[in-house]
Amino acid sequence: MKDKSITIIGSGINAFFFIKNLVDNNIKINLIDFTFSKKNNNKKFDNQSSPKIQIENFDENIDKFKELNCLIYNNFNTQSGLAIGGLSNVWGGTIYKFTSDELKKNNLHDLNLYSYIKYITDENLKIIEPEKKPFFENLFNNNSYTVNYNERLVSNFEVPFNVKEKFRELINKKKINFIDGFVDRINKNEKKYDLLIKDKNGKKFIFSDKNLVLAAGSISTARLLMNLLNKNTAKLLSTPLYREVFFSTNRHKNNNLSAIFSITNNNFKDIASHIFPLNGLNNKFFLNYLKLKGNFLNPFINFIKPNFYGVYHYLSSDYSNITIEQKNENILITGNKTENIKQIFKRNSLNRYKFFKIPFTSKELLQGNDNHIGGSFPLKNYFNKLNELNNFKNLHVIDGTYLNYIPPLGYTLITILNAIRIAKNISL
Numbered sequence: 001m002k003d004k005s006i007t008i009i010g011s012g013i014n015a016f017f018f019i020k021n022l023v024d025n026n027i028k029i030n031l032i033d034f035t036f037s038k039k040n041n042n043k044k045f046d047n048q049s050s051p052k053i054q055i056e057n058f059d060e061n062i063d064k065f066k067e068l069n070c071l072i073y074n075n076f077n078t079q080s081g082l083a084i085g086g087l088s089n090v091w092g093g094t095i096y097k098f099t100s101d102e103l104k105k106n107n108l109h110d111l112n113l114y115s116y117i118k119y120i121t122d123e124n125l126k127i128i129e130p131e132k133k134p135f136f137e138n139l140f141n142n143n144s145y146t147v148n149y150n151e152r153l154v155s156n157f158e159v160p161f162n163v164k165e166k167f168r169e170l171i172n173k174k175k176i177n178f179i180d181g182f183v184d185r186i187n188k189n190e191k192k193y194d195l196l197i198k199d200k201n202g203k204k205f206i207f208s209d210k211n212l213v214l215a216a217g218s219i220s221t222a223r224l225l226m227n228l229l230n231k232n233t234a235k236l237l238s239t240p241l242y243r244e245v246f247f248s249t250n251r252h253k254n255n256n257l258s259a260i261f262s263i264t265n266n267n268f269k270d271i272a273s274h275i276f277p278l279n280g281l282n283n284k285f286f287l288n289y290l291k292l293k294g295n296f297l298n299p300f301i302n303f304i305k306p307n308f309y310g311v312y313h314y315l316s317s318d319y320s321n322i323t324i325e326q327k328n329e330n331i332l333i334t335g336n337k338t339e340n341i342k343q344i345f346k347r348n349s350l351n352r353y354k355f356f357k358i359p360f361t362s363k364e365l366l367q368g369n370d371n372h373i374g375g376s377f378p379l380k381n382y383f384n385k386l387n388e389l390n391n392f393k394n395l396h397v398i399d400g401t402y403l404n405y406i407p408p409l410g411y412t413l414i415t416i417l418n419a420i421r422i423a424k425n426i427s428l
């Protein structure tokens with residue numbers, strides 16, 4: 001029998017790499033997440049959603065996430081969801097590398113995070129080089145821009161891997177003990193943490209452990225910490241987003257929806273742009289966007305789709321302004337107005353020869369829609385070097401909640417590598 005145990009809340013990508021580097025250490029690993037199924041599946045296509053959100057029940061999943069967390073959004077939106085729809089389930093596997101400057105802003109610069117990258121891959125997961133696109137490279141080949149081809153973390157079949165499948169394998173091999181439920185509250189006792197959990201039928205039960213890891217995604221974790229620390233307000237960081245659609249004479253035939261490359265501005269490091277091919281999109285997405293119905297348009301859409309590209313420009317979190325407030329039982333998340341952001345985006349638009357912007361498609365999206373949210377409880381104010389919460393022994397946070405700054409290219413690689421570092425160094 002294993003005499004040590006640890007309980008992880010949330011089965012996203014950060015939890016996965018944490019657990020992957022902890023199993024087989026003679027520690028009992030408990031994992032809590034909420035799975036649910038709903039028969040009635042009226043798929044809505046929200047034009048503000050990422051084109052990758054084409055999985056079943058996605059919208060219902062987000063609704064359930066909001067309901068259980070008692071969230072009210074005001075001028076804010078996100079794709080955070082639960083279990084089958086957690087952000088990790090739809091991530092594209094693109095590895096956005098970070099700079100030492102970006103780590104410094106997060107107080108993570110002396111931890112040698114890149115040395116942990118070797119623990120990401122295994123016999124089923126590999127990092128691949130992206131396909132190069134000289135056509136576009138030549139368009140942006142000047143002193144102002146740098147074109148970055150991002151590596152991708154994929155399964156052996158060279159497609160993004162499903163994090164939930166990975167957990168299922170660990171559960172089937174009895175490497176982890178899965179508890180199906182939603183953690184509503186954490187209470188600290190003298191020697192352990194009591195978790196108040198809601199099951200699918202709304203019934204509540206308590207589960208306790210001495211060692212606890214919060215990996216429930218930045219919104220859920222912020223709510224749990226606000227309750228635990230008795231804090232009524234917190235800030236939330238995002239990477240504000242501006243979307244444009246372009247037509248190019250270059251036809252992209254591959255169906256993969258991941259970014260082909262990213263562009264950084266050499267003179268203004270707070271912005272980055274991703275170029276996404278739209279060829280892999282379901283035709284319904286185009287029809288809904290144009291508010292049209294009818295299969296007779298499919299041959300035309302199939303012909304024209306390879307010429308369309310979505311460009312997403314992201315600003316660093318220094319340009320975001322979101323507040324979280326506890327209002328009775330509810331959590332109100334408000335996206336506050338940020339000045340002149342639209343002008344910054346417009347100035348940095350990629351309007352180039354052979355790359356034509358489609359009129360009326362440019363849009364500043366609501367804060368939160370960028371998928372890179374976090375920063376409610378920054379490392380330097382709340383945690384020690386192993387992300388253990390001050391005055392809360394054996395409680396660690398490994399999702400984006402502890403960041404102080406989010407680079408325009410996103411933070412997932414930072415938190416994954418840090419989760420691995422914590423797993424390798426934690427003492428139970």
Ligand SMILES: Cc1cc2nc3c(=O)[nH]c(=O)nc-3n(C[C@H](O)[C@H](O)[C@H](O)COP(=O)(O)OP(=O)(O)OC[C@H]3O[C@@H](n4cnc5c(N)ncnc54)[C@H](O)[C@@H]3O)c2cc1C
Binds near residue numbers: 412
């Ligand atoms: C469409 C899309 C594409 C993306 N592509 C990329 C990419 O290519 N590269 C990249 O670097 N990043 C990408 N991202 C961002 C990346 O997915 C996120 O940064 C990452 O998934 C965050 O992981 P996480 O483990 O912190 O949280 P999540 O993935 O959100 O997981 C949290 C888990 O916790 C569970 N949970 C929540 N609350 C509770 C609770 N109270 N009790 C129990 N369980 C709970 C949820 O069900 C969920 O399973 C993408 C995001 C989206 C939406």
